[in-house]
Amino acid sequence: MPAAKLSSFFLPTLREAPSDADNVSAKLMLRSGMIRKVASGIYEWLPLGLRVLRKIEGIIREEMNAIGGQEVILPVVQPRALWDETARWGVYGKELLRLKDRKDGEFCFAPTAEEVVTDLVRREIRSWRQLPLMLYQIGLKFRDEIRPRFGVMRSREFLMKDAYSFHAGEEDVNRYYGEVVGAYKKIFNRCGLNFRPVEAQSGAIGGSFSHEFMVLAETGEETIVSCADPKCGYAANIERAEASRPEDAGRGASSADDPNFKKPEDIRTPGLHTVEEVADFLHESPKRFLKTQLYVLQGKPVMALLRGDHQLNEAKLAAHLGAPDIRRAGEEEYVKFLGCPVGFAGPQGHPDVPIHADFAALGVLNGVTGANKNDFHTIHINNPRDFKIAGSADLRMTTPDDPCPRCGGKIEWHKGIEVGHAFKLGTKYSQAMGATYLDKSQNPQPAVMGCYGIGVGRTVAAAIEQNHDANGIRWPAAIAPFHAVLIVLDEAEDSRVREAAEKLRGELPRAGLEILEDDREGSPGVKFKDADLIGIPLRVVLSKKSLDRGGAELKLRSAPQPEIAPIAECLPRSLSLLGLPAKEAAAITPEVSKL
RNA sequence: CGGGGCAUAGCUCAAUUGGCAGAGCGCUUGGUUCGGGACCAAGAGGUUCUGAGUUCAAGUCUCAGUGCCCCGACCA
Numbered sequence: 001m002p003a004a005k006l007s008s009f010f011l012p013t014l015r016e017a018p019s020d021a022d023n024v025s026a027k028l029m030l031r032s033g034m035i036r037k038v039a040s041g042i043y044e045w046l047p048l049g050l051r052v053l054r055k056i057e058g059i060i061r062e063e064m065n066a067i068g069g070q071e072v073i074l075p076v077v078q079p080r081a082l083w084d085e086t087a088r089w090g091v092y093g094k095e096l097l098r099l100k101d102r103k104d105g106e107f108c109f110a111p112t113a114e115e116v117v118t119d120l121v122r123r124e125i126r127s128w129r130q131l132p133l134m135l136y137q138i139g140l141k142f143r144d145e146i147r148p149r150f151g152v153m154r155s156r157e158f159l160m161k162d163a164y165s166f167h168a169g170e171e172d173v174n175r176y177y178g179e180v181v182g183a184y185k186k187i188f189n190r191c192g193l194n195f196r197p198v199e200a201q202s203g204a205i206g207g208s209f210s211h212e213f214m215v216l217a218e219t220g221e222e223t224i225v226s227c228a229d230p231k232c233g234y235a236a237n238i239e240r241a242e243a244s245r246p247e248d249a250g251r252g253a254s255s256a257d258d259p260n261f262k263k264p265e266d267i268r269t270p271g272l273h274t275v276e277e278v279a280d281f282l283h284e285s286p287k288r289f290l291k292t293q294l295y296v297l298q299g300k301p302v303m304a305l306l307r308g309d310h311q312l313n314e315a316k317l318a319a320h321l322g323a324p325d326i327r328r329a330g331e332e333e334y335v336k337f338l339g340c341p342v343g344f345a346g347p348q349g350h351p352d353v354p355i356h357a358d359f360a361a362l363g364v365l366n367g368v369t370g371a372n373k374n375d376f377h378t379i380h381i382n383n384p385r386d387f388k389i390a391g392s393a394d395l396r397m398t399t400p401d402d403p404c405p406r407c408g409g410k411i412e413w414h415k416g417i418e419v420g421h422a423f424k425l426g427t428k429y430s431q432a433m434g435a436t437y438l439d440k441s442q443n444p445q446p447a448v449m450g451c452y453g454i455g456v457g458r459t460v461a462a463a464i465e466q467n468h469d470a471n472g473i474r475w476p477a478a479i480a481p482f483h484a485v486l487i488v489l490d491e492a493e494d495s496r497v498r499e500a501a502e503k504l505r506g507e508l509p510r511a512g513l514e515i516l517e518d519d520r521e522g523s524p525g526v527k528f529k530d531a532d533l534i535g536i537p538l539r540v541v542l543s544k545k546s547l548d549r550g551g552a553e554l555k556l557r558s559a560p561q562p563e564i565a566p567i568a569e570c571l572p573r574s575l576s577l578l579g580l581p582a583k584e585a586a587a588i589t590p591e592v593s594k595l
Numbered sequence: 596c597g598g599g600g601c602a603u604a605g606c607u608c609a610a611u612u613g614g615c616a617g618a619g620c621g622c623u624u625g626g627u628u629c630g631g632g633a634c635c636a637a638g639a640g641g642u643u644c645u646g647a648g649u650u651c652a653a654g655u656c657u658c659a660g661u662g663c664c665c666c667g668a669c670c671a
Binding site for chain 1: 596601605606607608620621628629630631632633662663664665666667668669670671
């Protein structure tokens with residue numbers, strides 16, 4: 001492929017970002033002419049941005065194919081009937097964009113494709129001999145997000161790779177799940193990203209069969225915790241991270257007449273609702289507090305009990321209760337079930353309200369808690385003398401003080417952007433939709449499924465969040481829209497430059513190096529600024545000055561200083577600077593090269 | 596869905612008490628420049644989001660609508 005000419009390349013760069021761009025990657029993608037916004041959460045991908053998308057797609061395809069994935073295209077407009085079979089038409093809510101055809105038939109714009117792919121498989125798969133089967137697609141999805149933001153990172157229409165695997169039996173899906181996780185690691189490594197696979201919240205199902213792939217970036221929306229010891233390797237989304245169980249939690253089993261128990265006493269605490277306010281007022285540590293949070297499950301109250309300095313993890317409570325549909329009680333419900341306003345509730349005196357305690361709450365001796373009446377708190381409350389516990393579990397958010405739940409070592413906190421997700425589905429969909437195969441003894445069995453997503457557009461944005469500086473983007477070579485930008489100066493007035501330029505134009509693209517030549521009229525400064533902005537990893541400058549110094553100037557976007565290479569050496573030197581062996585450079589982006 | 600804000604040239608933004616629609620950047624043409632967003636000159640470019648109202652007069656005030664952004668609960 002010959003070098004692309006910037007003078008005719010559709011690359012509308014902006015000196016200033018549109019004012020509605022709300023994070024670094026969105027600003028840079030808009031400024032560098034990769035994307036434009038059409039409506040809230042809906043974007044156009046321009047040629048430069050598309051090239052990056054295609055590179056990531058190419059890497060994904062190779063790695064998906066390598067583990068036996070087969071690419072398909074599934075419909076974006078899907079009939080209601082399929083979504084009714086799994087009840088998701090009703091469950092999905094407003095995020096599912098619904099539409100009608102001319103005959104009033106109901107459809108939705110696909111946010112994901114479990115129903116459609118399961119339908120396909122149930123119609124075509126008969127025998128265990130046809131399994132396992134892994135189908136994937138890379139296509140646009142639509143989720144009618146309440147609040148789209150951060151450019152393509154949280155948009156309504158987005159490009160996603162979604163993959164679905166079908167297996168004869170639990171064991172096989174477990175094995176294959178590991179292969180997918182391995183493939184995902186390769187994908188994000190090849191993209192040049194610093195990432196972590198973490199255990200993810202898998203709701204009431206539990207287990208470790210949901211992983212998220214997080215690109216580490218300070219601007220990330222997700223918080224992840226990971227063990228500082230790489231040998232341990234524990235890493236989890238904060239929503240799921242296990243909290244340690246304090247040693248004194250065993251106290252929960254002490255008898256009702258423990259000699260250490262002091263006599264309860266009510267204290268007036270007018271207008272003090274929060275643990276912090278009351279702790280200040282009483283000069284007590286929040287660790288001595290018992291904090292209650294009331295939830296409603298099918299119309300009945302459930303109380304969560306925490307130590308005063310801890311935060312409840314709602315998902316853990318839901319999983320512990322085996323009830324995904326719990327909700328927080330409102331003000332009126334506090335009064336109705338506990339007889340006091342929020343902020344003054346305590347666990348004592350509610351024999352009809354089941355109390356589920358976090359392990360850490362079990363260790364609170366002579367605790368402070370609400371008195372169940374307005375403007376009063378009670379001190380010296382003890383379990384089991386003053387209240388009874390229906391169950392105890394890890395119910396809280398982990399804190400920076402918590403040790404690693406696996407090895408007890410130090411835990412690190414990071415911000416991350418979720419770019420991939422792997423999930424073991426089991427037979428949820430195959431059972432609901434009757435996707436069965438005949439096993440070796442002629443018994444019909446529901447296929448066991450896994451599903452695996454990668455946000456392709458989001459990966460582009462995440463790569464920028466992780467790789468940029470004050471001047472613009474700094475693409476990792478493997479996903480850069482071009483490998484190098486060529487800038488020729490003084491060509492009109494210097495025949496040596498002209499000669500060398502012709503040579504470079506002919507030679508550089510030969511080994512598969514993708515070159516963008518900035519052949520626009522204008523001062524060098526403008527070209528340098530734009531080259532930095534769009535983040536091409538290597539800049540090749542040819543000028544009178546560079547020739548006088550012995551050749552052309554090669555400068556990595558990430559390097560402070562350029563180097564001079566003789567014209568004949570420019571190609572091999574460029575490849576080595578980019579870390580791309582000649583063969584690989586040619587092979588790395590077959591998709592893009594054909595564009 | 597609740598709370599707040601914004602809407603003027605391609606982009607970023609001005610416009611005093613209600614009184615002629617503006618600047619910088621970008622764009623076009625000519626000229627001078629040419630290694631980090633150069634300079635001079637002349638231009639093009641506007642339904643001031645839409646609709647109604649108040650007024651001699653509305654970008655500005657009122658009402659309604661639309662779009663967008665921010666803060667919270669939902670999410671690849």
